[in-house]
Amino acid sequence: MKAIRISEFGLPKVMELKEIDRPIPESDEILVKVYASGINPVDLVVRAGSNAALSYNLNLPMTLGWDTAGVIEELGNEVTGFQKGDAVYGVPNFPGEGSYAEYVAAKASRFALKPYNICFNDAAGIPLAALTAWTAMFEFGKLKMGQRILIQGASGSVGGFAVQFAKSIGAYVIGTASADSFNYLREIGADELIDYKTQKFQDLVKEVDVVLEVSSVRDNNERIKSVKVLKNSGILVSVNTDFAFNEEVIHALDKKNCKGELSANQARTDWLEEIGRLIESGKVKVPQGKIFALNEAVEAHNLIESKSVNGKLILQVREQS
Ligand SMILES: NC(=O)c1ccc[n+]([C@@H]2O[C@H](COP(=O)([O-])OP(=O)(O)OC[C@H]3O[C@@H](n4cnc5c(N)ncnc54)[C@H](OP(=O)(O)O)[C@@H]3O)[C@@H](O)[C@H]2O)c1
Structure with missing residues (x-):
């Protein structure tokens, strides 16, 4: 099968299209015939040499890509709940062998059925960002109906899902973003918006729960500054797990009896199913990505690094009818 591999860390050009063996699924795995693979910031981090939090887990050569949508080709003998031919989406093997490839074998527990009303390309942009938002907001942030949340970076891939998930449970959402994204953020339900380039959120927001x-x-x-706008006993959750809270932040949190959490996404079938139901019901809209062919991975990474593109980039691995 064809796969985009790296044999060394470095610039986008270290990614090469190679012919490698098709993986064989373990007993708890599914073999997914990949239709599309989403590109996330972490792909660029790993390709460039990783960070302390991830590097111990990486073996070269390897395939990048931890966001995928495709069709089940084979099932391990312990897998239940799926059938050959099911269209699925999920987060394979993070940070191991990824999905910039024609096939990926990964634990079935990291996948769910793809929402029926979206195509593979759109589905491939969902799992990692959506699960990151879900894990951070509900598992660590404990967000509940009627609470107030400040979402720093509301316009990003993770932020867009966070805004919509928070609205879906009836929370009040304040988002920071650049003003270019305000129309999009109003459309998906944000209640208040702050332009981080021209406004100081710490002067405009107070008493948020999360x-x-x-x-x-x-x-x-x-x-x-984020701690300053929290209520007493509020929760600060960061998904930037590679960047620890320093002593000052921990002290500021303690003084207000607040909690600080670093949240790594958890890939779970049940959460992907809930996210799928929100998408199928129309409560959560999925932004359309910019599509590249598998053999254009280098161009796609170059474009992201040049900061000349907004939104999600998707590698389309197969033609879709
Ligand atoms: N822990 C995990 O499991 C996990 C998983 C995935 C991602 N992540 C992390 O999550 C973060 C977001 O990922 P993503 O895929 O959503 O990235 P993204 O789509 O590139 O979004 C990043 C957002 O940050 C915003 N931003 C930049 N400077 C800002 C500032 N000073 N104040 C407020 N917002 C600002 C940008 O807003 P504008 O475009 O409006 O300027 C952009 O929308 C990344 O740091 C990534 O490493 C963590």
Whole structure:
């Protein structure tokens, strides 16, 4: 099968289209015939040499890509709940062998049936970002109906899902983003918006139950400002797990009896199913990605690194009818 492999870490050009053996699923795995694979910021981090949190888990050569949609080709003998031919979406093997490939074998528990009303390309942009938002907001942030949440980076792939999930349970959503994204954020239900380029959120927001840091910013001074806008006993959740809370942030949290959490996404069938139901009911809209062919992975990564593109980029691996 064809796969985009890296044999060394470095610039996008280290990604090469190779012919490799098709993987064989273990007893608890499914073999997915990949139709599309989403590109996420972490793909670029791994390709470039990774970070301390991930590097111990990586073996070269390897295939990137941890967001996929496709059709089940084979099932391991212990897999239940799926059938050959099912259209599925999920997060394979993070951070192991990924889905920039014609096939990927991965634990069935990291997949669910693809929402019926979206195509494979759209589905491939969902699992990692949506599960990141879901895990952070509900598992760590404990967000409930009627609570107030500040979403830092509401316009990103993770942020867009976070806004919609929070609205789906009846929370009040304040988002920070650049003003270019305000129309999109109003359409998906954000209640208040703050332009991080021209406004200071810490002067405009107070008494929130949860601050969700899903922006690309890694700055503990910004986190201190986030603690300032939390209610006593509120929760600050960051998905930027590679960037720890420093002593000042921990002290500020303690003084207000608040909690600080670093949240890594958890890939679970039941959460993907719930996310799928929200998409099928129309409560959650999926942004359309910019499509590249599998052999254009280098161009796609170059484009993201040049910061000349917004939104999700998708590698289409197979033609879709
Ligand atoms: N822990 C996990 O499991 C996990 C999984 C996936 C991703 N992540 C992390 O989650 C973060 C977001 O990922 P993503 O895929 O959503 O990235 P993305 O689509 O590139 O979004 C990043 C967002 O950050 C916003 N931003 C930049 N500077 C900001 C600032 N000063 N204040 C507020 N927002 C700002 C941008 O807003 P504008 O475009 O409006 O300027 C952009 O929408 C990344 O840091 C990524 O590493 C973690």
